[in-house]
Amino acid sequence: MQLLPEGFNYPSPMLVFTFVMLSYFIVTAGIAYDIINEPPAVGGVPDPVTGRIKPQAFMPYRINGQYIMEGLCGGMFYTLGGVGLVLLAQAQERGRDKMTRGLCRALGAALSIISFATCMSFIRIKMPGYMR
Amino acid sequence: MSSPVEGVAHTVYHHESFSRTIRKYLTKPRSQELLVRSVALVCIYLLAFSLRLFSVVRYESVIHEFDPYFNYRSTIKLVQEGVYEFWNWFDAESWHPLGRVVGGTVYPGLMLTAAAMYRALAWLTAWVKLRDVCVFTAPFFAGNTAMVAYLFGCQLKDRQTGLVAAALMAIVPGYISRSVAGSFDNEAVAIFALVTTFYLWVRAVHLGTISSAVLCAFGYLYMAASWGAYVFISNLIPLYVILMVAINRYSRRLYVAYTTLWAVGSILAMQVRFIGFNHVLSTELLAWNAVFVGLQALELVIFIRSKLTARQFNQFVWLSITGAAAAGAGVVTLLILTRKLNPWTGRFWTLLDPTYAKKFIPIVASVSEHQPTTWASYIFDLHGLVFAAPAGMYFCFKKLTDENIFLITFALTAIYFSGIMVRLMLVAAPAFVLLGAIGISGLLRTYARDVKAASPVATEEKDEKDDKGKAAKSGRKGASSKAADQKGPLPNQKEFALGVLGMITLGLMSYSAHCRWVTSEAYSSPSIVLISGYGPHRHVLDDFREAYYWLRHNTKPDAKIMSWWDYGYQITAMANRTIIVDNNTWNNTHIATVGRAMASNETEAYKIMRALDVDYALVIFGGLSGYSSDDINKFLWMVRIGGGVFPVVKEEDYLNNGEYTVGTRGTPTMLNSIMYKMCYYDFGGIMTEHNQPAGFDRVRQYEIGDKNVKLEHLEEAFTSEHWIVRIFKVKDLANRG
Numbered sequence: 099m100q101l102l103p104e105g106f107n108y109p110s111p112m113l114v115f116t117f118v119m120l121s122y123f124i125v126t127a128g129i130a131y132d133i134i135n136e137p138p139a140v141g142g143v144p145d146p147v148t149g150r151i152k153p154q155a156f157m158p159y160r161i162n163g164q165y166i167m168e169g170l171c172g173g174m175f176y177t178l179g180g181v182g183l184v185l186l187a188q189a190q191e192r193g194r195d196k197m198t199r200g201l202c203r204a205l206g207a208a209l210s211i212i213s214f215a216t217c218m219s220f221i222r223i224k225m226p227g228y229m230r
Numbered sequence: 231m232s233s234p235v236e237g238v239a240h241t242v243y244h245h246e247s248f249s250r251t252i253r254k255y256l257t258k259p260r261s262q263e264l265l266v267r268s269v270a271l272v273c274i275y276l277l278a279f280s281l282r283l284f285s286v287v288r289y290e291s292v293i294h295e296f297d298p299y300f301n302y303r304s305t306i307k308l309v310q311e312g313v314y315e316f317w318n319w320f321d322a323e324s325w326h327p328l329g330r331v332v333g334g335t336v337y338p339g340l341m342l343t344a345a346a347m348y349r350a351l352a353w354l355t356a357w358v359k360l361r362d363v364c365v366f367t368a369p370f371f372a373g374n375t376a377m378v379a380y381l382f383g384c385q386l387k388d389r390q391t392g393l394v395a396a397a398l399m400a401i402v403p404g405y406i407s408r409s410v411a412g413s414f415d416n417e418a419v420a421i422f423a424l425v426t427t428f429y430l431w432v433r434a435v436h437l438g439t440i441s442s443a444v445l446c447a448f449g450y451l452y453m454a455a456s457w458g459a460y461v462f463i464s465n466l467i468p469l470y471v472i473l474m475v476a477i478n479r480y481s482r483r484l485y486v487a488y489t490t491l492w493a494v495g496s497i498l499a500m501q502v503r504f505i506g507f508n509h510v511l512s513t514e515l516l517a518w519n520a521v522f523v524g525l526q527a528l529e530l531v532i533f534i535r536s537k538l539t540a541r542q543f544n545q546f547v548w549l550s551i552t553g554a555a556a557a558g559a560g561v562v563t564l565l566i567l568t569r570k571l572n573p574w575t576g577r578f579w580t581l582l583d584p585t586y587a588k589k590f591i592p593i594v595a596s597v598s599e600h601q602p603t604t605w606a607s608y609i610f611d612l613h614g615l616v617f618a619a620p621a622g623m624y625f626c627f628k629k630l631t632d633e634n635i636f637l638i639t640f641a642l643t644a645i646y647f648s649g650i651m652v653r654l655m656l657v658a659a660p661a662f663v664l665l666g667a668i669g670i671s672g673l674l675r676t677y678a679r680d681v682k683a684a685s686p687v688a689t690e691e692k693d694e695k696d697d698k699g700k701a702a703k704s705g706r707k708g709a710s711s712k713a714a715d716q717k718g719p720l721p722n723q724k725e726f727a728l729g730v731l732g733m734i735t736l737g738l739m740s741y742s743a744h745c746r747w748v749t750s751e752a753y754s755s756p757s758i759v760l761i762s763g764y765g766p767h768r769h770v771l772d773d774f775r776e777a778y779y780w781l782r783h784n785t786k787p788d789a790k791i792m793s794w795w796d797y798g799y800q801i802t803a804m805a806n807r808t809i810i811v812d813n814n815t816w817n818n819t820h821i822a823t824v825g826r827a828m829a830s831n832e833t834e835a836y837k838i839m840r841a842l843d844v845d846y847a848l849v850i851f852g853g854l855s856g857y858s859s860d861d862i863n864k865f866l867w868m869v870r871i872g873g874g875v876f877p878v879v880k881e882e883d884y885l886n887n888g889e890y891t892v893g894t895r896g897t898p899t900m901l902n903s904i905m906y907k908m909c910y911y912d913f914g915g916i917m918t919e920h921n922q923p924a925g926f927d928r929v930r931q932y933e934i935g936d937k938n939v940k941l942e943h944l945e946e947a948f949t950s951e952h953w954i955v956r957i958f959k960v961k962d963l964a965n966r967g
Binding site: 108111112114115118119121122125126127128129130131133134135161162163164168169171172173176177179180181182183184186187190196199200203207210211213214217220221224225227228229 | 477478601602603604605606607608609610614616617618619620621623624625627628630642645646648649650652669672673676677680718720726729730733737743744747751
């Protein structure tokens with residue numbers, strides 16, 4: 099049923115999907131934790147030999163704590179992995195020319211595999227007891 | 231053989247053998263598909279049930295955590311004394327001397343479900359202990375949730391999506407965390423109710439009949455009876471209705487579904503004593519009621535538009551909009567000013583403003599489940615679904631239907647709330663599962679089609695012919711071969727498709743391995759019993775139950791126990807004694823009084839304990855065993871909560887230069903508080919580790935400050951085997967003269 103005046107252009111679904119992906123990145127990066135707990139951007143751990151502080155990217159041994167940079171990295175790889183799977187789906191749509199589809203295939207496969215492997219290695223760095 | 235004489239025809243039946251019938255059905259594709267699907271669903275149900283049994287297999291069938299003990303005690307009361315006694319229960323054994331109106335402040339869904347299952351089993355003469363029924367309620371309902379996820383997937387897309395959704399839902403760690411065997415908490419049945427209500431709502435919008443909407447209302451009743459997060463449903467469905475109107479997808483089916491759901495659902499939900507008239511008066515449900523009124527107004531406007539001319543209609547619209555807005559604002563303001571409209575509770579304010587709890591309500595901020603989520607929680611609780619969910623979202627956006635839009639709304643709100651509070655990852659898990667199922671199923675379908683293609687050459691010729699045909703229609707002969715070349719299939723189509731299918735299979739195998747590991751290591755600890763190590767090196771610390779049963783057998787029946795609110799439910803359930811504060815945390819001042827008593831020196835604390843009639847004080851101490859969730863680590867929260875009500879308790883008095891320490895640098899206020907004295911009484915002479923001096927605290931990892939603790943008004947009554955629970959008797963007043 100036509101309830102709004104004509105000439106009102108709805109944003110296209112794909113534009114809304116792009117905004118959804120942006121907000122997905124921000125939320126899964128742990129932005130609420132950053133705002134409330136205000137952790138440092140990277141942590142530091144003293145070097146046992148020299149005594150100077152080495153930068154530490156991941157807050158170890160705790161799932162419920164993070165530094166800002168590690169949160170942003172994690173969120174970015176979640177989003178990139180999702181985008182990779184979306185590209186793999188787009189590679190199968192008809193009506194696109196070969197170059198686009200070939201690019202979608204290659205980029206999609208690369209992004210999804212690399213994101214998954216990276217997130218697994220991040221979790222292993224953060225929680226040394228993972229899968230043991 | 232037919233007998234022509236009587237004219238009655240006897241048909242001759244060919245008696246087929248059993249094996250021939252089976253073979254006849256098994257060769258038909260339809261029955262093959264049915265068989266595969268049924269076997270898959272049965273296996274998924276069994277998987278969902280059995281994966282949650284780690285703690286039962288490893289230790290024993292015991293109820294975990296804190297809140298489930300209260301639910302267990304309520305279920306015992308319900309089964310022993312009947313529904314009327316439970317519905318009108320006033321509990322004088324908790325919150326001494328205030329008591330607690332349990333009948334009006336509890337969500338009865340879980341207790342009624344467990345009692346019903348116990349009675350049903352007893353009627354079938356299967357005599358299962360009530361405790362075992364309670365322990366296995368959660369895995370049973372987890373299997374049911376997986377089945378409902380199958381139906382939901384079928385409704386959203388097709389049967390393949392349903393099967394993937396059921397399989398993913400059965401083992402997703404975000405849901406397992408609150409539904410292992412022994413976790414007898416509201417979420418065990420509430421997540422089942424949530425998914426069922428959403429499925430029934432989507433079905434009601436799809437069908438647009440009154441009966442489907444009434445069924446959805448009954449699902450909503452079950453959710454409202456089970457968990458306080460029913461307001462999530464009552465705000466999400468109106469949000470969905472508003473969204474559908476805004477994007478021009480309003481239809482009569484939506485109107486019928488929502489109106490019926492509002493009418494029947496409100497009346498049903500108001501039967502729960504805890505909700506009562508809140509359902510129409512509370513601001514938490516303002517959207518629910520306002521959208522109902524708005525929908526009726528919308529239908530009125532549509533009706534009038536069909537009767538008026540265009541110009542008259544425009545005038546009418548402007549008049550009614552301004553009038554309605556003014557009237558609505560006036561009514562709401564009047565209700566808020568006369569305090570008939572209850573404001574939002576603190577717990578839900580935190581969802582909109584995450585910093586609210588930290589500034590204003592320390593009790594809400596102190597619960598570890600209310601902390602915000604980090605990035606690692608997502609991959610830990612959802613694994614591969616964080617990648618599959620955007621793909622599912624893409625498929626939903628590509629082909630928008632009424633059902634998909636509901637899933638998108640649900641998923642976006644759930645993901646946002648899960649970012650604010652770790653506990654709400656539980657609500658986001660079904661959303662991720664459904665989106666992931668759509669994504670995975672969509673990808674599998676498109677790539678499996680490539681693999682199933684007859685042969686690469688044949689498809690190439692077929693595609694070329696199609697493209698040539700299209701080009702011929704448009705009349706551009708010169709460009710036809712180029713167009714065909716551009717849109718033809720890519721090289722190695724089948725191999726790439728096989729590769730993608732293999733990648734998805736490996737991903738799903740990794741998902742299931744992760745879920746099994748996470749369930750086994752992280753989410754199966756009974757927490758009432760501390761288990762570490764495997765096989766011959768297994769250590770079991772059963773101090774909690776040892777202490778509670780000591781209380782049960784060695785104190786007078788009307789003894790009052792003072793402890794921090796975390797342990798209240800366990801003490802009333804297992805020790806069967808009256809307590810001062812418990813996990814319900816409904817009275818902040820009472821909790822602050824206990825916090826002030828724990829933080830004061832012995833003279834002040836003795837006055838407070840005499841005023842509250844306390845006979846025994848109980849503390850949890852981890853310094854000897856290494857148990858880190860003890861009262862010394864929680865002490866600062868006691869100070870903050872006590873200081874929030876009694877300004878005489880100041881947090882700075884307990885910190886040395888901003889550092890919280892019980893060591894040699896501890897402040898005198900800290901070292902004189904009865905919390906310190908009770909925890910470290912007699913501890914100064916104990917050798918806890920080889921190369922450390924006596925009185926070395928194994929959790930804080932330093933020596934304690936005051937090793938010579940003297941108590942005047944308290945005396946040690948009981949210390950458990952590993953010093954985890956310490957109970958002190960409050961001495962009577964001294965004799966005069």
